[in-house]
Amino acid sequence: MRAFISAIVLGVAAVGVAACSSGMEAPRDPGVCYYIVPGETEGEDPRQIVVAEDQPQIEQCAARLEEMRVRFLRMGGSNREIIGAYQGQFIFIDPQGVKFGRTLTGARFFALARTGDGRLAVPGAIVRDEDGRPVAVAENPPTAPAQ
Incomplete structure (x- = not known):
C-alpha cells in the first residue's frame, strides 16, 4: 500500500514539474532581437x-x-x-518603461524608465519633481577642457 501511495505522489510531482517547465523559453541566438507575438487562441504558441x-x-x-x-x-x-x-531574456515594454525577465509570467527587473517627455532612460538619471513625477533626464557632468 505504501508503495502505491509513493508511486501516486511521485506521479503527481512529475506532472507538476512538467507543467511548470512547459512555458515558452526566450530564444538564445546571439545578437538577435525578437518581437514576441502572443497566440491569438488559447493553447496557440507565441510567434517570434x-x-x-x-x-x-x-x-x-x-x-x-x-x-x-x-x-x-x-x-x-x-x-x-x-x-x-534577446539572448534568453524577455523584454517587456509598457507605458511605465522597460522590464526584463527570464519567463513570460515570472518576476521582472525594472531596467529603463520613461522620462517626462516619454523617452527611455536609466532610472537613476531621471530628475523628478516633488510629487515624484519625472521631469527630465539629468545632464552629463561637464568635461574638463583639453590642455
Missing part, C-alpha cells in the same frame, strides 16, 4: 519575429522594440505594451 540582428546589448534590442512600437502607434495601432526577447 526577428526585429534586428547584430545587437550588442539587451538595451539596444529594447530600443529597437520601442522604435517599432512607436511606429505602429503612429500608423494608428493601439497596442501600447509589447514583448520582445
Whole structure:
C-alpha cells in the first residue's frame, strides 16, 4: 500500500514539474532581437519575429522594440505594451518603461524608465519633481577642457 501511495505522489510531482517547465523559453541566438507575438487562441504558441540582428546589448534590442512600437502607434495601432526577447531574456515594454525577465509570467527587473517627455532612460538619471513625477533626464557632468 505504501508503495502505491509513493508511486501516486511521485506521479503527481512529475506532472507538476512538467507543467511548470512547459512555458515558452526566450530564444538564445546571439545578437538577435525578437518581437514576441502572443497566440491569438488559447493553447496557440507565441510567434517570434526577428526585429534586428547584430545587437550588442539587451538595451539596444529594447530600443529597437520601442522604435517599432512607436511606429505602429503612429500608423494608428493601439497596442501600447509589447514583448520582445534577446539572448534568453524577455523584454517587456509598457507605458511605465522597460522590464526584463527570464519567463513570460515570472518576476521582472525594472531596467529603463520613461522620462517626462516619454523617452527611455536609466532610472537613476531621471530628475523628478516633488510629487515624484519625472521631469527630465539629468545632464552629463561637464568635461574638463583639453590642455
